[in-house]
Amino acid sequence: MIDQWLKKDLRDIYEQHTVAVLIDESGDAEFFLRIFEGEYTIHRVKSEIEELHVKYLIEKTQPSPERFLIYTRSKKDELKFIREYCETCGCLEIRYLQNYIKDKVHQTLNLNINLPREELIAAAKVSVGKDRTYWMDLSHKGATEIFDLNKELLPFVHDPDKYSKEKYDAQLRETFFRKVNELIGQDYLNKPASTLAEEVVKAMLDGLAKGSCNKTLETVYNSWLDSVSYGDSFNEYLDHYTVCSDIDSWNVSIHHPFRQVDERWLAEIGATLSDKSSFPKTLAKLRQRNQSKQAQTLGICFWGDVIPLLEFDPKDIAYLSSFGECVEFYKKHFCKLDTAIRNLYAQFLNKKTLLEPFQELYKEYVTIFLDKWFKYWSDYKETQTGTLQRIIDDAGGLKTAVIVGDGVAYEIAERVASKVKGSVTLKKDSILADIPSETENNMSRIYMANGITEAVQSNREKYLVEQNPDLSFDFIRLDEVHEEARPGQILICTYKDIDDMGEKLQQKALKYFPEIIDFFADKISLLLAGGYARVYLITDHGFVLTGLLSDADKIGVSPKGDFDKAERYIRTETRQADLTPGLIEAEKNYRQFKYIYFARNMNPFKTPGLYGFSHGGVSPQELVTPYFCWERSGASLVLLSVLIQNKGDLRDVTGELFSIKIKADKGTEDLFSMDRRVYLVFFANKAQVNKSDVFAIQQNEQLTKEYTFDGHSELEVLLLDAATKQQLDRAIIKQNKDRDLGGLL
Template structure:
């Protein structure tokens, strides 16, 4: 605040005069000049300076000019500029501490009993602050330097921060820090002192002996986007003390090696229920800890899900429906957690193994029930695309994923904005759970299996030829994608898994984000409903031992896959296998294992599908809807659809009639445009057409080498499809163009 009071003294003089002489006999007040703007400032410390200053002022002086002359010479020893003190005005600062005291009493009625050094430092620090700063010093509730605010920027860039202070203020600042550190005030570089502060904070966290200031600085540091990078550098250079108690540490600590040490001990005692009780208290603290989340130490929530899962609930399952319901309400969360755990620790087998075994034990109990009632399992995947299209009149998009497990779909759902209505259902996949079979079930209502996607799409298009169906890969959709029924395939998860096995896991979160962003994009670009379905899920086998792999002794011609085996002849099998009679090329039977373990095959293990586990067969059937009501009832109808079915000549005309069933204010006008497509590719887009009720619009186009052109009329704002037809050119007769 000293800057405001100093400026106030100057303004009193400038109200009547153009020149102020500041006489700083203390030689400590020059910092006040740095707080001034919009003034011409001269310095005069001897007779020659005075003469030059007087010459410059007299030469340039105008009515509106304001000049400040700063000198450290007493008034009675001034020569050429003394008259300015008499004819204009002056501010005399003989002792800076006295000037500060005068201003404090004059403005705040305060009498501070601080030493000269502290008072001057306080004045310098007060620049830009308000009276709360001074009153805090008076009451003892604050210090000259507010370390809660100033320590963090100092730690971030020690040298550049401290250089803003003059030598005197630097000394006082370092004294304050050394007092906090409880050490002698020895002259050290700023970076050295900063390191001492940070290591004190880290030491206090490691020993669970924190102080209030250190904890505040630490938490603010992790919250700051501006300062976070410097924190990471300090943490990298810090070495934990030896022989510390890993369990006697602050719950907000930043040391991931401590978390890994905890994890190792928990893994070693994962079957000891009594010890787990004590461990869980620490786990719960860490799960909820804001600082751990800031440091991206987030795997504890997955450990918690695994350890908190109640095995007894599975004993009550008594039917396939109950098993399916249990998986989609409870067990899928365990799958989410183990996948995240694999992603984090796949290269740390010593940490992963006990938790993997714990997970497999949970799953084996469930699979015992699952396969006990598996004869009740009925797939309902066949013809699902046809069913969705037939049940929706609105503009609808269906995203067909490849290898999207139910648990993955729940992550996707969490990423989609809650502003849309959302339904969560399931589809039970056919077996074997492989792309060729399951994709065919989705696209082909007859149940016929097509190896190629193009053949599946052709079947659906031919079967529903009266519908405006388009096939666009999810990566290719944009604001011009406007099919009434959009089918969009996306196979990143399955492709990555097949190529990279477990190594693909780290890329799955990006795929989940892609799904979510495209779902929102479609809902915001005219699609009233967006579905997410998939062909099959997958299982993760994690780290495998040789004895985990299932070896069978089958006769005749066989084809082995990780999760199923096809044979030409029927085999004699144990009760650990399931047989299905199914014709596929030269094979007549397919066999599955009643477990998550793979058959022994050539090649890498980790990510696989084709089997009968719930992870492979229970697939998502999710639907988001944008139910915002379109208040505009103004319709744009193509009136000459029949004529467009058989056009003779090169040119064709689109005749639009605009009408509304109501007379409300919102239905008087609309913005529309016309888009033309050939073989699914946009070939033309009109300008925006402003239409009103009862308008008649005619637009003329050329076939330009296309025998058939799809015509769509869209709302320019909502992208809603208002009407649709197809123009077909008849080249048998040419009657000269227009019909």
């Protein structure tokens, strides 16, 4: 604010004259000159020769509207050639800057400021650009208000040398450094800015580690983590900081940045899992940590997976009284544990001592649940056969997309659902996969309702098309989905990455699952925004993870006769009476085999292959698969019906030009059926070749649009709603080249 006072004093001179003299005997006011650069022509004078030179420069421009400011540290009585300007024009004389500041504060704000000279001058420099509240705060709160350390410390520690040199002059920099030292409880010593910055960050991290961080430093810490510009430097400081081994880890700030402390907590909790009486107190602390924005920013997110394992109460499993209840319990409650352990495997598979107690807890819960699951196993009945046909039959003319995943476990689908954006309605259901839960068998059940197992994907698709001759289909990979809807009424998207990566990389693939979940959610949102009224997510089977596996965990069995042993099932030619007490038996013909056997747990059969990610068994993780349907809000809203009227004519067009007649019905009195904005999209050989502009059509109106074949003999045109991209109608346009010859042949 001192800049405003000084400008006012000079304006009083410049109202009558073009030259003003600023006498600064102490030299403390020289910083004012930066304020006036570009506004006035500034001349500094130190000697009689310089006075004479400045006088010459000013006089030779006269008369001129240009304003000149002469700055000198000489006393008024000692001036020679510019003394005349002091008497005839005007002079602002500041003998002691601290007195000038006190007088101005008292005159304008009626406040008394009692600060040492250095601090008062520093306060004046900092006040440039600020309003009266700055001086009022300074008057009431003292020197602590000179620098807003809450804001200035962050850019300082981010780049201490650059910030301190560009922001402050030498005098102000020293005052700033004194205040910073005072904040962290140190005596001032002249030291490099980078050294002081390191001491500030150490004081901050020490305070967080002890659970008693200075409020200003904690504010800076929080701002640092939120900052896009400064965030990288925090990690550099953190990498060089060592947490003392003797700290009370449970007394550390709940928002601390030390992953090693979280892992210390994890180890202590794992060591006391048998004492469940301590869970409530521990959970309260962990919930706080899990909700910490700072921890989330730093990527310390695994408490969200530990908490479900600690909260789960297996006593509820005892009340399950049917296979159907087991399925529902799995979907509502138990699959959350699968998500939790999958995430913990991804985080700690290489840290056995941390992971092992929680894996054992999970396996304990699995054992209890599977006892119920297999108690009612006789009521199991697959519901997978003909899944796609049921979806097609239920489409009711709505443009529908189906994502057929490979290995998308139910818990994965739940995570996908939580990330889908947009105004949509989600209906969650499930399908019980056929056994064995492996791709060839289950994909055949999804595509084909005739019970045949088909190994070739193109043959499955061909079967589906043959069963629905009146419908148009598009078969693509999920990564080929883009914003524009494809011409077919039914879109089938396949995605095999989960199963492919799982079988190739085993549990190393887990680190990619979060990206895959986001990919699914993005594509579902894109499909809904691209004109599909409904989007389904289904899959062939789920999967199980073995985690930390010992030889004792592997099931060693030796079937008699010819057999085929996989990690999760065994096929045999003859019935194995010796295996049935411990294994699940099913009669199922496949090639030369007639029987199939499954384990009653999630452990693998001993095989020569890799272990980690597997499927084919009969656990709920493998058999309970998602049947999720997202429906775009408003998809069933009754809007003005618009159709292509001349479909018959378009199938036999003579010449290069053709006309499309678009007709709107008479509608109703409803506001939503008064008019509709639509557009046309043209395809040739399933590839988009043209698109019209958006146009509006009113009730009972007919519009004619003309186009050319543009080198194509056959086109498919879609009539789409401009807002929702919903397909309203479609037509085939064929060019009759024989008729175009005028009967000459």
